[in-house]
Amino acid sequence: MSGTLFGDELLERPRRELVPGAVHVPGWLTLEQQGWIAERFREWSAGPVPPRAAAVRGHEMSVKTVCLGWHWQPYRYTREATDVNGARVLPLPDWLARVGRLAVAEAYGPREAARDYAPDTALVNYYDDAARMGMHQDKDEVSREPVVSLSIGDSCLFRFGNPESRGRPYEDLVLASGDLFVFGGPARLAFHGVMKTYPDTAPAGCGLGTGRINITLRVTGLD
Numbered sequence: 001m002s003g004t005l006f007g008d009e010l011l012e013r014p015r016r017e018l019v020p021g022a023v024h025v026p027g028w029l030t031l032e033q034q035g036w037i038a039e040r041f042r043e044w045s046a047g048p049v050p051p052r053a054a055a056v057r058g059h060e061m062s063v064k065t066v067c068l069g070w071h072w073q074p075y076r077y078t079r080e081a082t083d084v085n086g087a088r089v090l091p092l093p094d095w096l097a098r099v100g101r102l103a104v105a106e107a108y109g110p111r112e113a114a115r116d117y118a119p120d121t122a123l124v125n126y127y128d129d130a131a132r133m134g135m136h137q138d139k140d141e142v143s144r145e146p147v148v149s150l151s152i153g154d155s156c157l158f159r160f161g162n163p164e165s166r167g168r169p170y171e172d173l174v175l176a177s178g179d180l181f182v183f184g185g186p187a188r189l190a191f192h193g194v195m196k197t198y199p200d201t202a203p204a205g206c207g208l209g210t211g212r213i214n215i216t217l218r219v220t221g222l223d
């Protein structure tokens with residue numbers, strides 16, 4: 001009997017609030033949705049601004065990022081990718097903002113806050129087998145609205161900690177293809193990072209043959 005058919009892998013990875021405000025929803029996106037988003041990722045990567053490894057204090061990140069709506073660079077948002085080629089980034093598509101609202105409703109319940117959630121930027125990260133992301137806070141946004149994270153492709157080991165320091169307490173969990181992770185409220189400024197990816201773990205049909213995509217939707221609070 002097929003484990004996939006009966007969702008055994010989801011039963012083993014239940015939906016969970018790690019700490020108040022931080023919610024992990026395994027398998028939130030269907031394979032079809034993952035595949036469709038992976039296709040859009042290829043379109044976004046075609047430009048006008050190509051994915052680039054941002055340089056943080058002189059060191060290139062191992063992750064390559066393409067941005068929508070606003071361009072993130074350490075440690076600010078601009079409309080033009082002044083640290084890449086000066087081109088204006090693509091707009092954030094309405095469908096993706098809608099996915100963000102659905103995600104917040106999924107995580108926190110269909111409150112007014114979910115209906116009003118209006119992300120204006122997406123950071124789309126591509127991880128190859130060697131890529132990782134050190135512990136950091138997402139704090140270049142003026143707004144403290146939640147961050148919505150979607151993962152496609154290979155699984156990774158994600159570390160989610162606390163707002164005070166990179167150190168403990170933190171929890172390590174696997175983010176797999178299709179998983180949703182939302183952090184807001186008291187968890188909004190928690191340090192987090194990607195310790196490693198697990199090569200060749202992407203499910204067939206997710207649209208990504210190798211590597212991992214992570215999309216974070218955010219409200220910059222800029223105008």
Ligand SMILES: O=C(O)CCC(=O)C(=O)O
Nearest residue numbers: 123125138149194214216
């Ligand atoms: O790849 C992930 O799961 C996290 C990405 C992240 O923390 C970021 O883009 O700021």
Ligand SMILES: [Fe+2]
Nearest residue numbers: 136137138192
């Ligand atoms: Fe982050």
